[in-house]
Structure formats: structure tokens, C-alpha cells
Amino acid sequence: MEKPFAITLEVGSSLANKTGAWRDQRPVYVDRLPPCNAGCPAGENIQQWLYHAEAGDYEAAWRQIMQDNPLPAVMGRVCYHPCTAVCNRAELDEAVGINSVERFLGDEAIRRGWKPAPPAERSGKRVLIIGAGPSGLSAAYHLTRLGHDVVIRDAGPLPGGMMRFGIPAYRLPREVLDAEIRRILELGVVLECDRKVTDILRAMSDGFDAAFLAVGAHIGRRAYIPAGEAAHILDAVSLLRSMEDGEKPMLGRRVVVYGGGNTAMDAARTAKRLGASDAIVVYRRNRERMPAHDFEVQEALEEGVVMKWLSTIKSAGEGSLVLEKMQLDDTGFPQPTGELEQLAADSVVLALGQEADLSLLDGVPGLEIEDGMVKVGPNMMTGHPGIFAGGDMVPAERTVTVGVGHGKKAARHIDAWLRGTGREAAPKHEPASFQGLNTWYFSDAPKTVVPRLDAIRRQSTFAEVQLGLDEGNALFEARRCLSCGNCFECDNCYGLCPDNAVIKLATGERYAIDYDYCKGCGICAEECPCGAIAMEPEPS
Amino acid sequence: MSATAGRPIKFYQVGSHAAGNRLLDPELRSVAADPQRSNSITKGHRACQGCGEALGARYALDAAMRATGGQLIAANATGCLEVFSTPYPESSWQMPWLHSLFGNAPAVATGIAAALKAKGRSDVRVVGQGGDGGTVDIGLACLSGMFERNDDVLYICYDNEAYMNTGVQRSGSTPPAARTMTTQAVGSEPGNAFGQGKNLPLIAMAHEIPYVATATVAELRDLEAKVERAMGMRGARYLHVLVTCPLGWSCQAADTIKVARLAKESGLFPVFEATDGVLSGVSKIRRRRPVEEYLRLQGRYRHLFEPTRREDVLTRVQALADRNIERFGLV
Numbered sequence: 011m012e013k014p015f016a017i018t019l020e021v022g023s024s025l026a027n028k029t030g031a032w033r034d035q036r037p038v039y040v041d042r043l044p045p046c047n048a049g050c051p052a053g054e055n056i057q058q059w060l061y062h063a064e065a066g067d068y069e070a071a072w073r074q075i076m077q078d079n080p081l082p083a084v085m086g087r088v089c090y091h092p093c094t095a096v097c098n099r100a101e102l103d104e105a106v107g108i109n110s111v112e113r114f115l116g117d118e119a120i121r122r123g124w125k126p127a128p129p130a131e132r133s134g135k136r137v138l139i140i141g142a143g144p145s146g147l148s149a150a151y152h153l154t155r156l157g158h159d160v161v162i163r164d165a166g167p168l169p170g171g172m173m174r175f176g177i178p179a180y181r182l183p184r185e186v187l188d189a190e191i192r193r194i195l196e197l198g199v200v201l202e203c204d205r206k207v208t209d210i211l212r213a214m215s216d217g218f219d220a221a222f223l224a225v226g227a228h229i230g231r232r233a234y235i236p237a238g239e240a241a242h243i244l245d246a247v248s249l250l251r252s253m254e255d256g257e258k259p260m261l262g263r264r265v266v267v268y269g270g271g272n273t274a275m276d277a278a279r280t281a282k283r284l285g286a287s288d289a290i291v292v293y294r295r296n297r298e299r300m301p302a303h304d305f306e307v308q309e310a311l312e313e314g315v316v317m318k319w320l321s322t323i324k325s326a327g328e329g330s331l332v333l334e335k336m337q338l339d340d341t342g343f344p345q346p347t348g349e350l351e352q353l354a355a356d357s358v359v360l361a362l363g364q365e366a367d368l369s370l371l372d373g374v375p376g377l378e379i380e381d382g383m384v385k386v387g388p389n390m391m392t393g394h395p396g397i398f399a400g401g402d403m404v405p406a407e408r409t410v411t412v413g414v415g416h417g418k419k420a421a422r423h424i425d426a427w428l429r430g431t432g433r434e435a436a437p438k439h440e441p442a443s444f445q446g447l448n449t450w451y452f453s454d455a456p457k458t459v460v461p462r463l464d465a466i467r468r469q470s471t472f473a474e475v476q477l478g479l480d481e482g483n484a485l486f487e488a489r490r491c492l493s494c495g496n497c498f499e500c501d502n503c504y505g506l507c508p509d510n511a512v513i514k515l516a517t518g519e520r521y522a523i524d525y526d527y528c529k530g531c532g533i534c535a536e537e538c539p540c541g542a543i544a545m546e547p548e549p550s
Numbered sequence: 551m552s553a554t555a556g557r558p559i560k561f562y563q564v565g566s567h568a569a570g571n572r573l574l575d576p577e578l579r580s581v582a583a584d585p586q587r588s589n590s591i592t593k594g595h596r597a598c599q600g601c602g603e604a605l606g607a608r609y610a611l612d613a614a615m616r617a618t619g620g621q622l623i624a625a626n627a628t629g630c631l632e633v634f635s636t637p638y639p640e641s642s643w644q645m646p647w648l649h650s651l652f653g654n655a656p657a658v659a660t661g662i663a664a665a666l667k668a669k670g671r672s673d674v675r676v677v678g679q680g681g682d683g684g685t686v687d688i689g690l691a692c693l694s695g696m697f698e699r700n701d702d703v704l705y706i707c708y709d710n711e712a713y714m715n716t717g718v719q720r721s722g723s724t725p726p727a728a729r730t731m732t733t734q735a736v737g738s739e740p741g742n743a744f745g746q747g748k749n750l751p752l753i754a755m756a757h758e759i760p761y762v763a764t765a766t767v768a769e770l771r772d773l774e775a776k777v778e779r780a781m782g783m784r785g786a787r788y789l790h791v792l793v794t795c796p797l798g799w800s801c802q803a804a805d806t807i808k809v810a811r812l813a814k815e816s817g818l819f820p821v822f823e824a825t826d827g828v829l830s831g832v833s834k835i836r837r838r839r840p841v842e843e844y845l846r847l848q849g850r851y852r853h854l855f856e857p858t859r860r861e862d863v864l865t866r867v868q869a870l871a872d873r874n875i876e877r878f879g880l881v
Contacts, residue, residue: 020639021639021640021641022639022640022641023592023594023640023641023642024592024593024594024595024596024635024640024641024642025592025593025594026594026640027594027595027596027640028594029593029594029595029596032599064573065572065573450567450811450837451567451568452567453567489573498571498572499570499571499572500568500569500570500571500572501568501569501570501571501579501580501582501583502568502569504569504570504582504583505569505570505580505582505583505770506569506582506605506770506807507605508597508600508601508602508604508605508608508806509593509595509597509604510589510591510592510593510608511593514585517572518572524593527593527594529599529600530599531599531600531601531796531803531804531806532600532802532803532804533600533605533803533804533806533807535804536804536805536807536808537807537808539568545804
């Protein structure tokens with residue numbers, strides 16, 4: 011070719027110059043474990059379902075929850091949301107209202123009649139579950155989906171366990187509970203109510219290959235209080251239970267609740283709704299050391315419940331109590347001061363914790379009981395092969411969420427045990443810390459305030475206190491998720507690479523690095539909003 | 551006065567600060583997020599790791615290419631951008647591009663615009679571009695003439711605050727106290743002198759041309775919006791883009807965006823626009839930071855912290871930022 015004056019070479023493209031050879035470190039896309047997922051006792055993949063919800067694909071979001079938890083509408087109401095407590099967004103403005111979005115999704119599923127996918131191929135194995143509480147229902151759901159035939163036996167007249175007989179209706183409306191239980195039973199789970207199992211081995215001999223025990227802890231713990239004959243003392247578990255299946259108890263005008271846990275709050279708030287003019291919680295330590303969750307204490311106070319910190323009940327008589335003032339010692343333990351006072355009370359409700367009725371396990375070889383709880387291994391199996399246990403009857407925090415998590419975990423191990431295969435948990439990703447995020451790219455967007463029922467109505471009715479989000483603010487709330495540690499396709503790496511060395515793949519496929527040209531500057535990793543790019547030394 | 555030339559804030563998952571988002575209407579995504587962007591400068595160029603100028607030029611030219619439907623010619627001054635993109639016989643340019651001399655890029659651009667006018671090609675637009683050396687110092691006379699005649703050219707200065715290509719010598723745009731090869735960190739007033747240098751955006755405004763704007767490589771959306779606005783106008787327009795130079799500023803290559811962001815957030819580099827010589831918009835500081843945070847990331851200011859902390863100099867630099875904040879209403 012005839013070239014212009016003084017030109018000896020063809021003009022070429024700089025594409026011939028593979029600048030990737032300059033690199034001494036390389037960007038790598040990673041997935042990290044977000045704190046919400048790490049903190050969920052039910053093992054939900056929260057970030058993933060928020061990802062679907064952000065796009066307005068609520069059904070996909072709900073189905074993602076249902077992978078782990080068959081009770082989203084219940085959980086969205088009663089879970090103490092440890093996910094929110096560890097949410098990285100709290101360091102920016104406020105934590106994402108994960109539970110309120112979950113509730114919205116759960117309610118949406120009930121409203122629209124979404125159903126879980128039908129069970130897998132039948133295995134021919136039969137599993138007996140004792141107890142239709144959160145743990146038993148969760149295990150039944152997962153085992154059925156894994157292809158096993160499940161029978162649940164419960165001592166109570168209706169399924170739900172503590173969700174029905176422990177949690178007041180103003181926190182969990184029964185039609186919501188019923189709808190979610192019905193959906194589990196429709197998968198083919200056989201439920202036998204009013205059928206207390208008194209001997210587990212005998213019950214299993216009726217053709218069951220494995221059993222999952224989830225009887226809960228329904229016996230209210232008593233404390234010795236010298237009391238006159240006329241003193242009216244009952245326990246919180248019985249009080250809450252009688253709200254569902256018995257005659258409403260006569261508590262009188264002045265009700266004292268003894269204890270500082272969530273059950274104490276439930277009992278006091280229930281007493282208030284039953285017409286008590288005064289509901290007084292007596293607790294031997296102070297508010298900081300109270301086991302009840304902050305929002306429960308706050309809601310109780312709003313409803314007019316009165317707290318009496320640093321006090322124990324010395325004795326109970328007709329119409330009045332003698333309290334002793336306490337003082338916390340250096341270790342935070344309450345010590346008596348000898349200072350006494352009178353407190354008028356028509357009745358005393360003891361909320362001092364619960365114990366499990368384990369009589370059905372008498373004489374089971376290998377099975378160990380310690381401190382009134384059943385010992386289980388990491389696979390939720392008791393010392394007796396084929397008998398697994400979970401929920402409130404094993405040592406763990408006693409919440410619905412933990413119970414649901416136990417049910418899922420046990421179901422997966424029971425499945426592996428029945429099939430004779432081992433079950434290796436997938437290795438966990440590295441945690442996604444707040445420091446790994448680049449928060450510049452997130453809009454300032456404070457949490458959506460969830461509406462609540464007027465305080466005055468809360469004092470007299472059992473209508474639900476926490477109200478739900480509507481679609482608009484549920485979407486807003488979902489979009490507040492920072493997607494900690496996992497790419498959500500914001501295009502920053504693609505847009506901000508000075509060497510055009512990031513390749514944008516199809517939507518949902520994320521990106522790839524063009525290592526022929528990437529110089530390893532690290533801008534993509536530094537400017538990734540969610541910390542989903544790591545810089546690694548160049549392999550030599 | 552509009553708050554910024556950026557697009558209206560619309561809440562989606564990450565606000566409007568990131569380049570794009572899978573959920574965002576394609577219309578609202580940045581040009582840089584577009585898989586079909588023109589990549590005016592393609593890969594394989596020889597800019598240093600983390601080069602702010604390579605990035606800033608691609609942002610600006612890709613936005614101009616989109617605004618003009620690809621009907622665009624660039625005239626480039628001598629400088630890093632020219633050197634790293636065209637080591638003969640390679641070229642990174644995927645658009646009509648020509649280079650002449652260090653000081654005459656505005657005049658060359660004027661000539662191209664005049665030729666297009668003579669040919670009746672009003673659809674083809676012209677961009678002149680160069681670094682701060684070619685713009686603020688060597689090409690200033692040609693640029694002033696281009697402004698005076700109101701030639702139909704958008705001139706873009708990629709300001710990295712010194713002659714980086716030839717080995718980091720001071721330019722008229724080098725900030726006070728910065729160390730360069732010709733303003734060493736020695737003596738009682740180390741680094742570049744206070745009270746010298748030229749503020750070219752203000753000089754351009756004094757010419758009362760239709761549009762003058764500043765931007766940084768850290769604010770992609772603001773930069774793109776300003777280019778788009780400029781390409782919607784005729785006559786002489788001037789865009790001054792602060793681009794981090796990891797080599798000359800002695801900062802981490804990965805911190806290119808962060809450093810440019812801090813230049814704006816500290817108030818040292820005011821981001822504004824002016825129409826017909828009158829200030830018409832400022833980009834407000836979103837998270838105000840002391841200048842020290844900006845200076846600390848850069849080795850060219852290390853002498854302000856080691857071996858002894860120069861509180862006196864830091865105070866003077868902070869005063870410059872405070873003055874900008876007051877003068878342009880940045881908070």
C-alpha cells in the first residue's frame with residue numbers, strides 16, 4: 011500500500027498492547043456472607059429475598075424465604091429480628107426493616123394464595139413428629155418436601171404450640187397463623203391433635219423410621235413464695251393458654267407480674283387488655299439487665315404497664331404483697347437490702363421461665379437429659395439413633411425463629427440419616443463487614459416507620475398492635491438493603507475502569523474482568539459499593 | 551439556581567450515585583454504564599495504573615459522542631493523554647482525532663469548526679482537549695482567542711495539576727504547597743508557592759462565553775450531564791475536569807476516585823457551572839471533610855505531616871477551602 015510521506019507503518023489499534031502484563035494484583039469477584047444472613051436463626055437467605063423484593067418480584071422473594079422458613083407471615087410478626095440488630099445499614103442511618111418486609115411478603119402470599127412447590131419424589135420413609143409448634147411444623151414442611159411421609163402428633167387441641175398458646179393475638183392474629191399452618195398441612199402432612207404421646211418408642215414402633223421431638227416447654231416454672239390461702243397466684247403460661255382454650259381468668263383490678271422476660275411483658279399486656287386498671291411488672295434487676303426485648307418493654311410501657319425494678323416478692327397475702335428492695339452487686343447479681351414495702355395486688359402472675367415435659371422419653375436407651383433439656387448432637391440427633399429433637403426442649407434460645415431453624419436443620423439431617431448419606435454443610439463465605447462497603451454510593455434513606463395501633467385501643471382490645479407495610483413502602487424498605495458483600499449490578503466496576511477491562515455480562519450474570527488489559531489498579535474494588543471485589547496477588 | 555447539573559434524584563436501591571443499576575430505567579443510567587458506549591479511548595492504552603485522565607477523557611468523550619450521535623472530531627494538545635493513547639503506530643482512539651502541537655489545540659479545533667462551517671456540516675461537532683499544561687499555560691493565548699471569537703468548540707481541560715508526562719513539573723494549575731520536581735519540599739515554605747497560579751474556569755467566565763463548568767472524575771453523572779448540556783449549545787464552551795494522577799500526586803492507584811471526591815468534598819475544588827459569565831449552579835458538598843483528609847492520601851503533601859506537622863501550612867490550605875465554600879456557596 012502507498013503510504014503518506016514519512017509514514018512507514020500501518021496505523022494499528024492499541025488493542026495489540028496487552029496491558030494486563032503490568033499487573034501485580036488482580037481484582038476477583040467474591041460473595042461474602044452478609045450479617046443478616048449470618049444472624050438469622052432460621053438460616054434464611056435474607057439478602058437474596060430482598061434482592062427479589064427490590065425488583066418488585068414478591069413471589070420470587072417469598073419462594074426464597076420458603077426455601078428455609080414455611081411461616082413468613084408469622085415470622086414477620088413475632089421474630090425478634092436478630093438480622094436487624096446486626097444490619098450494616100445501622101451504621102449509615104438505620105437498619106433495614108427486614109422483618110416488616112418479610113411480613114409484607116407473608117401476607118401477600120396468603121392474600122394471593124401462593125403455594126409451595128409440590129413435594130419431591132416419595133421416599134417411602136415415615137417420620138413421626140411430636141409437637142405442632144414452630145419447630146415441629148418446620149420439620150414437617152421440610153421433610154415432606156424432601157419426599158418423606160410425616161405424621162405430627164400434638165397434645166393440644168389445635169396446632170401452633172407456643173405460637174397459639176403463648177403469643178398473644180395482638181402480636182399474632184390467629185387467622186394468619188391458621189393460614190400458614192393450613193398451607194403446610196395441604197402438602198400432605200398428617201396432623202393428629204389431642205393426641206399426647208406418652209412413650210416415644212412405643213409410638214415409633216407403629217412403622218416410623220425416625221422421630222423428631224419438638225414438645226416445647228409448656229410448664230410454667232414456680233418459685234416458692236410464702237402465701238396466704240387467699241392469695242391468688244397463677245403462672246403466665248397458663249394465663250396465656252387460657253386466653254385460647256379456656257375460660258378467661260379473673261385477675262382482678264390490680265395484677266402483678268413477676269419476672270422480666272418477654273413472657274412477663276405478654277402477661278402484663280394481656281392483663282391490661284383483660285381490664286386490669288394496674289398491671290405491674292416486678293423484676294429483681296433493672297431495665298438494662300432485663301431479658302425482655304426493648305421494643306416489647308417499650309410497647310408495654312406505652313400501654314400503661316408499670317415497671318418495678320430491683321424488687322422481689324417476699325410474701326403474698328389477700329389483696330397485697332410484700333416486696334423487698336434489691337441492690338445489684340459488682341457482678342450485677344441482685345442482693346437483698348432488707349428494705350420492705352407493701353404493694354396492693356389482686357393476683358400474681360409468675361413469669362419465671364418454662365420447663366419441658368419430657369416424660370415421654372422415660373427409658374429411651376442412649377438419650378440424655380441435662381438440666382431438664384434433651385441433649386442433641388450437631389445434627390440435632392439425640393443419643394438414641396433415629397430420634398432427633400429441637401425447639402424449646404433442647405438447649406438454645408427459646409424463640410419461634412430458633413424453633414423454625416431447628417426444624418429445618420433436623421429435617422435435613424433426618425433426610426440424610428434416612429437415606430444413609432452424610433450431610434456436609436457448605437463452607438461459609440467470609441463475613442461482609444461495614445468497613446468493606448463504599449457507602450458514598452448509597453442514598454440517605456431513613457427507615458420506614460411502621461404504623462402502630464393507637465395506644466388507647468391497645469389497652470382494651472386484642473387487635474394487632476404492629477400494622478403492616480403497603481407495597482410502596484415495602485419496596486422502599488427492601489431497596490434500602492446495601493447488598494453487603496454481594497454484587498447487585500450497579501455498573502460501577504464497569505463504568506469506573508480506566509482501562510475498559512471490565513466486561514458487562516447479561517442482566518443477572520454480573521461482570522467479568524478482562525485480564526488481558528486489566529492493569530490491577532484496584533479502582534473497581536475500592537469503588538464497589540458492596541465490597542464484592544477482592545484484590546488478590548497476581549499468581550506468579 | 552439549580553443544585554447541580556446531575557439528573558434528578560430518584561430513589562432506587564443505591565440512589566443516583568452509582569454508574570447504573572439493574573433496576574434503573576436505561577434512560578437514567580450513565581453513559582459509562584451502557585454496554586454500547588462508544589469507548590472513545592479503547593483498552594491497551596499506556597496510561598499508568600488508575601489514571602484519572604484516561605477515565606475522565608473516556609467519560610467526557612463518550613458522553614459527547616452520545617450527545618452528537620457519534621458526529622464528533624477531537625483536536626488534542628500535547629500531553630499525557632496524547633502520549634499514552636498514540637505511541638506510533640498504535641492508536642487507542644475510536645473516533646476522529648488529531649494531534650498537532652502543545653500550545654495550539656484550541657486553534658486547531660477552531661480551524662476544524664471553521665472548515666465544517668464552510669462545508670455546511672453543522673451536524674459534525676468539535677471538541678478540543680488537553681491537560682493543564684497545554685491549556686492553562688502553553689495554549690492559553692489560543693484558548694483565549696477561541697473564547698473571544700466564540701468559536702463553536704467545546705474545550706475540555708483534564709487538570710492533573712502539573713506537567714506529568716515530562717516528569718511532574720509545576721504548571722499554572724499546581725496548587726499551593728504541592729511538591730513537584732520544580733517546587734521541592736524544602737525551605738520554610740516548601741512546595742508550590744501560595745498566591746500564584748491561574749484559575750482557568752474563572753478566566754473563561756471572564757470571557758462571558760455561553761458555558762463554563764467544572765467537574766471531577768469522581769462524579770461521573772455530573773460530568774456526563776455537563777458534557778451533554780454543553781453539546782446542546784453552540785459557541786465556545788469550556789469544561790474543566792479535575793483528574794487524579796496517582797504518579798504525580800503520589801497516591802494509591804486504587805484511590806483515584808476517592809482522592810478526586812475528597813478534593814470536592816473538602817471544598818478545595820469547587821464544582822460549578824456558569825452561563826454567559828454568570829455562576830448558574832454549584833454541586834453542593836454532600837459529606838464535608840477537612841482538607842487534611844484529602845492531603846494525607848497524597849505523597850506530594852507528605853512534607854506537611856513529616857517530619858514535623860506544618861500546622862501553619864495546613865491552616866492556610868484549609869483557609870483556601872473555606873474561602874471556596876463561602877464564595878461558591880458549596881454547603
